[in-house]
Amino acid sequence: MLPKGTENTKFSSSLYKFTVDYLTHNDPKxxxxxGDIDPWTASGIYGLPFTKSKKNLHVYMHKGGSHLTRILSFPESERQEIINLIDKWLKE
Structure with a gap:
């Protein structure tokens, strides 16, 4: 998945660790x-304990969803919840 000439790039977990640390100590909007069948989900924050105590940080998992999962992929009730949340933030 890397561009030609970068195949020997070494993985560094520092950015992921920085992100998790930031989200653990902050509550950004x-x-x-x-999508639960998207391999990128493995490196995400879904299911991490700190997400449950946040007011502004919201995590949604679409069952059967892939890397193509979008707001419109969710059932109407969840879709409207996400849209209402973003709309509220934009009006603040």
Whole structure:
């Protein structure tokens, strides 16, 4: 998945660790959207304990969803919840 000439790039977990640390100690207005069959979900924050205590950080998992999962992929009730949340933030 790397561009030609970068095949020997070494993986560094530092950015992921920085992100998790930031989200653990802060509560940004963010919506995370995942598809449960998307391999990128493995490196996401879905299911991490700190997400449950946040007021502004919201994590949504679409059952059967892939990397193509979007707000419109969710059932109407969840879709409207996400849209209302973002709309509220934009009006603040």
């Amino acid at each position: 963010m919506v995370y959207i995942y």
